[in-house]
Amino acid sequence: MSNAIKHTDVLIVGGGPSGASAALSLLNYSKCDVTLIEQSDFNKTRVGEHVSASIFDLINYLKLNKSDFEENSFIPAYASKSYWGSDKVSTTNAIFTTDEATFQLDREKFDFKLIETAAERGATIYPRTKCLDYEQLEDKSWRVFLSHPTEGKFTIKANYLVDASGRSANVCRKVGGSSKKDDSLMGVGLFLELNNVSKKFEQTLESVDLGWWYAACLPDNKMVITFFSDADIISEKKLHQLDVWESLLQETNHIKHLLNNTEALSNKLWVRNAHTQISDVRNLENFIAIGDAAVSFDPISSMGIGFSISSACFAAKYIAHKIEEGSSSIDIYQEDILKNYKQYHDIKKRYYQEEKRWPRAVFWQRRN
Numbered sequence: 001m002s003n004a005i006k007h008t009d010v011l012i013v014g015g016g017p018s019g020a021s022a023a024l025s026l027l028n029y030s031k032c033d034v035t036l037i038e039q040s041d042f043n044k045t046r047v048g049e050h051v052s053a054s055i056f057d058l059i060n061y062l063k064l065n066k067s068d069f070e071e072n073s074f075i076p077a078y079a080s081k082s083y084w085g086s087d088k089v090s091t092t093n094a095i096f097t098t099d100e101a102t103f104q105l106d107r108e109k110f111d112f113k114l115i116e117t118a119a120e121r122g123a124t125i126y127p128r129t130k131c132l133d134y135e136q137l138e139d140k141s142w143r144v145f146l147s148h149p150t151e152g153k154f155t156i157k158a159n160y161l162v163d164a165s166g167r168s169a170n171v172c173r174k175v176g177g178s179s180k181k182d183d184s185l186m187g188v189g190l191f192l193e194l195n196n197v198s199k200k201f202e203q204t205l206e207s208v209d210l211g212w213w214y215a216a217c218l219p220d221n222k223m224v225i226t227f228f229s230d231a232d233i234i235s236e237k238k239l240h241q242l243d244v245w246e247s248l249l250q251e252t253n254h255i256k257h258l259l260n261n262t263e264a265l266s267n268k269l270w271v272r273n274a275h276t277q278i279s280d281v282r283n284l285e286n287f288i289a290i291g292d293a294a295v296s297f298d299p300i301s302s303m304g305i306g307f308s309i310s311s312a313c314f315a316a317k318y319i320a321h322k323i324e325e326g327s328s329s330i331d332i333y334q335e336d337i338l339k340n341y342k343q344y345h346d347i348k349k350r351y352y353q354e355e356k357r358w359p360r361a362v363f364w365q366r367r368n
Contacts (some may be wrong), residue, residue, distance in 0.1 A: 004154045005157060009031050010033070010035070010160040011144060011158035011162065012164050013163055015036055016291065016308070017166045017305055018309065019036055019162070020262060022315055022319075023041060023118040024118050029317070029320065036124070037144075038126070049107055054131055055105075058310060069113050074106075076102075077102045079203045080204070085357070086357075098269075104203075113153055121250075130145070130147045141158060142154045142157070165293050169279050169293040172281060178281075186228070187214075189272075190269055191224055192223045194261065209361040210229050212229075214227075223262065225259075227249070230256050234271075242267065245269055278295045288315050288318065288319065291308035301348060305341065314367075353367070
């Protein structure tokens, strides 16, 4: 493949739910040729996600049905327990939704089905492929330089470039778009195995002076426990070290009890970015950011997957119109992104302000 130049209408960088959904939407509703690049081999372990029943309307738009997904891709979830603002439990279906039906998503099964279907419907997909550089040509098309571990270096020329790289918004930043971070929230977590199969529990939140804990059951008798705080607090308190993390966990009043009859699947914590950020690409032509690359939300919002898919579908309509009709304004798309961001920001602020037990703690001061 060395030095080969390939051509495509739309090149999508990122094979998560937003990238796969954009590919599916373009393949379903336009005549665009679609190529998708993914740096991983799609085997990364993903944290499960709590979603509302509106997810099924989105997958129907992608011309998929719930029954197309592997069994247990959507596990019915029950009310979440929240120890937030008080040590008394409050129960809610989801923080940002009033839908009664909620589900725990098996991210590995869900993500794989989306990408598999995109391939079946005609997308050209390159896994384990790294983007080395981007160049915009005089006609506003893009030349992207790529590298594959066994196939070597090659180039793709695309009429349109899509950033679906996730919260990092890597592509956006490299080609000259703007990206603004609101905070430096990070998640430090561990996957565990439930030895008692009958021991299922509600998604649980518990706030503490340094941040907040999240625990949820996952498919295949697994569970996840994650601590969320700001990057500087995690670094200063060494909360990325397992023994320190476990000590803090033992100081909780409720989450620690969920560890009974569990076994850690690793002796090493994973650390992931969870910050809020918003990108603006109105200064760029034939380029768009979708999903977390467009705007990423605090995990407490449960807005990630739904927004990733809906923004991808909206962007795909815009791209198809631009390529097939020759003109379309990105302002409408960017204004919708901004509207979602402002609504989320207002709700997030109100929610964090409910916690008043640690007025002198840095984490809570930053959010109040």
